[in-house]
Amino acid sequence: MLLSRARFAAVRASHNRLAQSRLQPASRLASSQRGFQEWGTLRERATRWLERRRAYRLASSLASKWWIRRPLRAGRYVVLGGVLFASGREIGSIEYANDPVAKERELLEAVIRSAGGVRASVDGLHAIAALPPTKRTKRVDARVQPVVARCVAGARELARRRLEKAKASGVKRDIDEAQALVNKISRPWKAVVVGTPDGGLPFINAWVTALCPRTVFVTEALVEELDPTPDELALCIGHELGHLVCGHTEDRIYLKAMLAYAELILLAFLDPTGLLTLLGAMGFQNTAELFLAKYSRDNETEADATGLKIAALACYDVRRGTHFMRKLSEATGSRPTSWWATHPATEDRYADLRSSSLGVHENVYGSHCTAVGKALQRLVTR
């Protein structure tokens, strides 16, 4: 005997254990196969049960028709998009409702940072440690605040005149719109001076955004580099207020959302395989950009015209103010208007503003700024 009886028994037991352990995966496989088979029969049974129902037969025959299947799919995309939009809106509203002051500050900081700003000066914002204003910010602030205050008074006068005109016409829709504008503009306003990093490029800009309504942002560089006179600065501020008066900032956001919906519907209709999605999205993106650029250029022209009226109603000399555009063109260069440009060429804007400023000055300044303008100036710059 090669092995003792006891040793032989031990070896055989160990072999058996090994064989059993090798067998186990196979038995597991068999049981999972059994599971699949059971699931398969269950599904077949359920399908057979469903096929006996008339409603199911009707639904599946309808779903086989492309003119029903595709609108259904498009509808599903739209509903999904709507649900996502509504959820985002609700989350934003909840955050705002919980702490409006903190949310406003957060939005303000986000706008300043996204524009490349590092510090800012505005009532109450000094408390933000990350954005402490420097001497330069305060110096620019002292020049910007009075002009914004007077231009806001000019914008309020413009809104008041529109309401008067609407009331005279008696059209309810016009009256409601004009009243909404008066309400929007009569609330408190802010002017924020934004500083850029030391040693960075001089960042010449002024803007308004729907995220911070009734807030005008002006960069330090715009004032320090262009050195505008109050009349010139009023033309720039008037233009920005013009965007808010015309509702451009909100319109742009809604337009973008609508374009995104249109893209969803088109893709749901035209892309049965899913392969065209990427190409389609890129092509649509370009078309949308082109459309938004044209929309933006039209808005700029409208804001220029409204801005002239606002500055004139604030009793600034808009004829002299138009030199702001010349200074801007010299400092930043004027590119010819292209299909993709969001702004018309600065040179063209300068020419348009110069020609229309004469009429605006004559119509507004002469009749409005003799007594009222002086009173307004005293009120604001006291």
Ligand SMILES: [Zn+2]
């Ligand atoms: Zn603009």
